[in-house]
Amino acid sequence: MKNKRSKDPIGLGFALTGVMTALKTEFNMRIHLIIMIVVILSGILFHISVLEWLFVMLAIGFVLALELVNTVIELLTDELFKEEHETAKNIKDISAAAVLVAAIFAAIVGVIIFLPKVIYILN
Numbered sequence: 001m002k003n004k005r006s007k008d009p010i011g012l013g014f015a016l017t018g019v020m021t022a023l024k025t026e027f028n029m030r031i032h033l034i035i036m037i038v039v040i041l042s043g044i045l046f047h048i049s050v051l052e053w054l055f056v057m058l059a060i061g062f063v064l065a066l067e068l069v070n071t072v073i074e075l076l077t078d079e080l081f082k083e084e085h086e087t088a089k090n091i092k093d094i095s096a097a098a099v100l101v102a103a104i105f106a107a108i109v110g111v112i113i114f115l116p117k118v119i120y121i122l123n
């Protein structure tokens, strides 16, 4: 374990493995990734400004990072609580709520940035 770590002092390889594991095991993670690709392609298509890119990237990064943390919390909860437990329920529900809050913020950012551009094109 220690030898492997010394070959990757920053831990980038382990982090990328973590992203791949989350993508393989978490359906929501794959949905977030697809949405991220669609939003980035839309940003290129609509020539959004640097400031708009900053908000889009912040929103995407926030949702993806929280989804990863939520996945860890789910794994830990499943290990700690093998049976039905109210605390396990609360932990998972609140953790999922954190992702939901970030996703709602991201959706609002998306609507503010892209809706006027879509309306302009449709008119």
Ligand SMILES: Nc1ncnc2c1ncn2[C@@H]1O[C@H](COP(=O)(O)OP(=O)(O)OP(=O)(O)O)[C@@H](O)[C@H]1O
Binding pocket: 026, 027, 028, 074, 081, 082, 083, 084, 085, 086, 088, 089, 090, 092, 093, 096
């Ligand atoms: N050990 C438990 N005790 C009580 N309630 C639980 C327990 N595990 C899960 N739950 C409830 O079931 C819901 C769904 O949990 P489940 O484990 O099926 O999915 P998840 O791991 O939260 O999410 P995902 O579908 O992304 O893996 C949780 O949000 C929680 O309300």
